[in-house]
Amino acid sequence: MIENDEYEGRVRALGIMVVMVIFILLARVGYLQVMDGEYYANLADGNRIRIIPSMAPRGTFFDRNGVPLVMNRPGFTVSLLPLTAPVSEEVVWRLSQLLKVSVEDIHKKIDAHSGFDPIHIKQDVTPDIVSIIEEQKNLYPGVVIEVQPVRDYVLKQEAAHTFGYVSEISDAELEKRKDEGYKSGDIIGKFGLEKIYDKEIRGVNGGEQVEVDVTGKPVQVLGMKEPVPGADLYLTIDKNLQEAAEKAVDEQLAAINAHAAAAVVMNPQTGEVLAIVSRPAFDPNLFAHGISTKDWNAINTNPYHPMDNKAITGEYPPGSTFKIVTGTAALASGKVTPEEKIFDSGHHWIIPKGNADGEALGWLNFTEAMAHSDNVYFYEMGNRMGIDTLEHYARMFGLGKVTGIDLPYEAEGLVANREYKRKVYEDDWYLSETFDAAIGQGFNLVTPLQAAMVMGEIAANGKRYRPHLVNRIMSQDGVIIKEFEPELLSELDVPPYVIQLVQTGLHDVTKYGTAARTFQGFTVDIAGKTGTAENSQGRDHGWFVAYGPFNYPTIVVAVIVEQGGYGAQSAVPIGRRILEAAFGLNQPAPSGNSAPPAQKPQ
Numbered sequence: 001m002i003e004n005d006e007y008e009g010r011v012r013a014l015g016i017m018v019v020m021v022i023f024i025l026l027a028r029v030g031y032l033q034v035m036d037g038e039y040y041a042n043l044a045d046g047n048r049i050r051i052i053p054s055m056a057p058r059g060t061f062f063d064r065n066g067v068p069l070v071m072n073r074p075g076f077t078v079s080l081l082p083l084t085a086p087v088s089e090e091v092v093w094r095l096s097q098l099l100k101v102s103v104e105d106i107h108k109k110i111d112a113h114s115g116f117d118p119i120h121i122k123q124d125v126t127p128d129i130v131s132i133i134e135e136q137k138n139l140y141p142g143v144v145i146e147v148q149p150v151r152d153y154v155l156k157q158e159a160a161h162t163f164g165y166v167s168e169i170s171d172a173e174l175e176k177r178k179d180e181g182y183k184s185g186d187i188i189g190k191f192g193l194e195k196i197y198d199k200e201i202r203g204v205n206g207g208e209q210v211e212v213d214v215t216g217k218p219v220q221v222l223g224m225k226e227p228v229p230g231a232d233l234y235l236t237i238d239k240n241l242q243e244a245a246e247k248a249v250d251e252q253l254a255a256i257n258a259h260a261a262a263a264v265v266m267n268p269q270t271g272e273v274l275a276i277v278s279r280p281a282f283d284p285n286l287f288a289h290g291i292s293t294k295d296w297n298a299i300n301t302n303p304y305h306p307m308d309n310k311a312i313t314g315e316y317p318p319g320s321t322f323k324i325v326t327g328t329a330a331l332a333s334g335k336v337t338p339e340e341k342i343f344d345s346g347h348h349w350i351i352p353k354g355n356a357d358g359e360a361l362g363w364l365n366f367t368e369a370m371a372h373s374d375n376v377y378f379y380e381m382g383n384r385m386g387i388d389t390l391e392h393y394a395r396m397f398g399l400g401k402v403t404g405i406d407l408p409y410e411a412e413g414l415v416a417n418r419e420y421k422r423k424v425y426e427d428d429w430y431l432s433e434t435f436d437a438a439i440g441q442g443f444n445l446v447t448p449l450q451a452a453m454v455m456g457e458i459a460a461n462g463k464r465y466r467p468h469l470v471n472r473i474m475s476q477d478g479v480i481i482k483e484f485e486p487e488l489l490s491e492l493d494v495p496p497y498v499i500q501l502v503q504t505g506l507h508d509v510t511k512y513g514t515a516a517r518t519f520q521g522f523t524v525d526i527a528g529k530t531g532t533a534e535n536s537q538g539r540d541h542g543w544f545v546a547y548g549p550f551n552y553p554t555i556v557v558a559v560i561v562e563q564g565g566y567g568a569q570s571a572v573p574i575g576r577r578i579l580e581a582a583f584g585l586n587q588p589a590p591s592g593n594s595a596p597p598a599q600k601p602q
Contacts (some may be wrong), residue, residue: 001532058194070151077145078144080142083193091139124289161407167187167288169184189202190287233470240581244583246277256569261278261562261571269460269486278314306340310560317440317444322439322446323452336381390438391415397454421433441534462491508526522579
């Protein structure tokens with residue numbers, strides 16, 4: 001009897017527990033349906049509603065006069081859109097054959113994909129590809145044709161290193177920038193201004209909200225978010241001057257059988273870069289729609305490195321253009337007076353270093369030595385100052401560090417100094433190395449942009465402005481997002497008369513000095529300096545830097561021709577043609593300017 005009572009009690013307790021569990025479940029179901037019904041209904045809708053993104057067009061690049069230089073054009077992109085099921089191997093194989101893209105590469109894109117975004121297989125395909133896919137849709141399930149903006153570099157190779165190029169984001173870049181909103185398949189700036197201002201010019205992607213059926217086939221468009229185009233860049237570049245500089249460089253390289261060069265044109269009063277050239281170059285349009293293996297190999301195996309922006313990454317001995325620094329330092333430190341004459345017997349009296357081909361120019365004062373680019377005179381300046389003083393003034397000019405231009409990968413160059421030699425070569429400094437440094441040889445290295453900056457500081461009476469390529473960034477509705485004003489970085493801490501003496505010496509270079517023959521009859525008064533830099537790998541590099549008009553300079557030019565020989569013969573003709581274009585002149589250079597002048601050029 002007691003056992004029965006215990007058994008009935010257990011059954012009753014179990015029944016009560018079952019009733020409570022059922023009650024709780026019913027209450028929960030009721031709560032979900034009444035209180036959270038709308039939330040779960042939206043989740044259910046989400047299983048059949050997809051967002052198909054649409055790419056925003058990148059901002060346009062305009063030159064300083066409003067001429068478009070980099071734009072967008074419509075292009076067709078073949079993509080995969082696996083709505084409900086993975087793409088079959090049969091479709092992958094068909095696409096591979098049609099698009100000439102390997103099966104492995106297609107699978108890499110599929111494997112790297114996450115979310116519902118289309119998987120871009122090939123961009124900017126031809127209309128016949130589009131026709132085949134559209135006419136044979138049953139053979140290409142999950143394959144869609146997207147109309148996307150494709151970058152169009154109007155000038156092709158011209159200013160390629162300045163504009164840069166765009167391409168699909170890599171896995172490594174995506175990992176670094178995933179917190180910035182980038183996704184697999186995004187097109188980003190990889191080089192030049194495209195890279196530096198990518199965030200401002202890339203825009204905001206839009207998309208369509210599409211309802212699909214159980215098979216994944218789109219049924220209707222429920223909504224649309226229009227993409228927002230990126231902001232436009234209004235550059236400091238002058239299209240006409242850029243084209244003239246490119247043409248001058250190309251024609252001179254062909255004439256003297258050289259293969260690489262760089263040129264920079266800027267306003268010394270503002271830091272605005274008006275033209276910038278690097279040769280050889282490349283066509284950024286090749287990258288915009290996916291560069292082929294053939295084209296990439298042609299660029300990558302070129303021994304003169306077309307992808308290098310030599311104007312800001314090329315580091316060269318400055319040669320005699322460095323005498324601008326040496327002369328300024330010698331006068332400012334009181335190691336020489338303007339009137340003192342130094343005798344050039346053909347070589348220095350301490351160390352037998354001399355001029356090109358052993359020339360002897362006799363007694364010379366400062367401006368005469370600058371005009372004739374006399375090595376012996378500037379060896380003596382190095383001897384009197386020492387390397388430490390020379391280093392101090394070189395750094396005052398801004399050498400040995402980047403200029404801060406708005407382009408990637410700028411090189412620092414190198415100022416000759418004791419610490420560098422001790423650190424790299426574990427050796428002491430010698431007087432002969434000071435002599436070399438004083439005429440821009442030895443350990444000195446500058447980029448063409450740095451050479452332009454040095455000349456610009458003399459032209460602007462000691463002021464150094466940050467070089468820049470963008471005047472303003474403007475939204476599509478005409479609102480200025482950012483405007484770039486001239487930025488004064490430093491001023492030479494030297495007496496004004498020193499700069500005036502250097503200016504006079506540089507003026508004389510074009511009147512009776514090493515550049516006089518090429519500038520004979522030139523109607524604009526200018527100043528200049530030639531240079532020839534020794535090169536252990538082949539012929540010497542040729543330099544020329546100049547500014548004008550002499551009384552109020554608005555143009556500075558720096559030119560280097562790799563393995564071009566004497567600067568007066570290789571670089572000066574390019575400089576003249578650039579200055580002609582800058583000043584609106586149409587003057588043929590004097591005949592025979594490629595022949596050696598009576599005085600050996602430096």
